[in-house]
C-alpha cells in the first residue's frame with residue numbers, strides 16, 4: 001500500500017518526524033526519538049503529554065525573554081497584517097530603518113550602518129566579505145584573517161573556515177580557506193601575540209573573535225584586559241576588527257554587549273540569536289563609516305554584492321524591535337543581574353567536588369567541565385546528562401563533558417533552584433561527595 005504522507009494523524013508526531021525529517025547535529029542511526037513540543041511559555045517547554053521542561057539552554061542560546069512572549073507575538077502579528085515582506089533592494093520599510101536607528105546607538109563602538117541577513121552564520125559571512133573587499137576596493141594586498149583557536153563562527157563555508165578545525169568541519173577541511181589561528185590572549189602570551197601582530201600586521205586584513213566567551217568551542221572564558229591589549233596592537237596595524245557577538249549580545253554576558261567590557265572598539269559587529277528574542281531568524285552585520293565608505297564609488301565593481309531573499313524581513317525586524325523594548329526595561333536588567341549573582345554563588349557550591357573542573361560564570365552563562373573520560377564534544381557523558389535531565393523536567397545539552405546552564409532571563413528563582421539541584425545531583429551521582 002502506498003504511504004499517505006498527507007493524512008498522517010493516526011501516527012504520533014515522533015513517528016512522522018522519523019519518516020521525513022533530517023535533524024541538525026544529529027546522527028540518525030540509533031538516535032533517540034525527538035520530543036514533540038506543542039507549546040512554550042516563559043522558560044518552559046510543554047510536550048504532547050503535558051510534561052514540562054525548563055529550557056536551561058535557551059533553545060540553543062537564542063531565547064532571552066521566554067517562549068511565546070505575548071508582546072513580541074502581538075508585534076509580529078500586527079506587522080504581518082501590514083507588510084510581511086518586500087525585496088530590500090530598491091525598497092525600504094519602517095521596521096528595518098527603525099531597528100537600525102535604535103540598535104546603532106546601543107552597540108559598543110562607532111557603528112553607523114546595518115546590513116541585514118538571516119542568521120549568525122550569514123552575519124559572519126557578510127562581515128568577512130566586507131573586510132576582504134574593504135582592502136580589495138582600496139587596491140590593498142592584505143590577505144590573512146586572524147582568528148582564535150577554539151572559535152566557532154557558524155556552519156556555512158566561510159564561517160567554518162574561520163572556526164576551529166575539528167569534528168564539525170573535518171568532512172570539509174579540504175574546501176575551507178586558510179586562516180591564521182592564534183591562542184586567545186592571556187597575561188602569559190600577550191607579549192608574544194602583540195609581537196606577532198606587529199610582524200605580520202601589513203598582511204592581515206581582519207581579525208575575527210568572540211569577545212570574552214567562546215561558546216560552541218566549549219564555553220571558554222578569556223581575559224578582557226589581554227584582549228584589549230591585543231586589539232590595541234591590531235588596530236595600530238590598521239587591521240579591521242570584527243566582533244562576533246552573535247551569542248554574547250543582548251545581555252548574555254551581564255552587560256548589553258560583551259564589547260562593553262573592553263576599551264578597544266570593533267569596526268564590524270555580528271549579531272543574531274537574542275536579536276529577535278529568539279523568535280525569528282535575523283542577522284545583523286553593523287559597520288563603521290570607515291568600512292562603508294570604502295564601498296562608495298562610481299565603479300560598480302566596488303559594490304558589496306551580497307543579499308538574501310529575506311534580507312531585512314519586516315516580521316523579523318518587528319520581533320527584534322519588540323525584543324529590544326523588553327530588554328531595555330529596568331526589570332529585565334535586574335533579572336540578568338540576579339541570574340549572574342546566583343551563578344556566582346553556585347560556583348562556590350560546586351567547586352569542592354573533585355569531578356568539577358574550571359567552574360566559571362559570566363553574566364547569565366555558567367559552565368564547568370566534568371573530570372570524566374576525554375575532553376571534547378564526543379564524550380558521551382553529555383548525552384547521559386541530557387537524558388537524566390529530561391527525566392527531571394529540565395532541558396540541558398552539554399558540549400561533551402562541558403556542562404553549562406544558560407537560561408532565558410525570565411527564569412524564576414524556583415526554576416533556577418531546580419536546575420542547580422539537578423546539577424548537584426549529577427555531581428554526586430558521578431563522583432561522590434565534595435571534598436571537605
Ligand SMILES: *Cc1c(COP(=O)(O)O)cnc(C)c1O
Pocket residue numbers: 119120121122124152153154155210215216244245246247248272273
Ligand atoms: C551560534 C553562533 C554563530 C552561528 O549562528 P547561526 O545562527 O547558528 O548560524 C556564529 N557565531 C557565534 C559566536 C555563535 O555562537
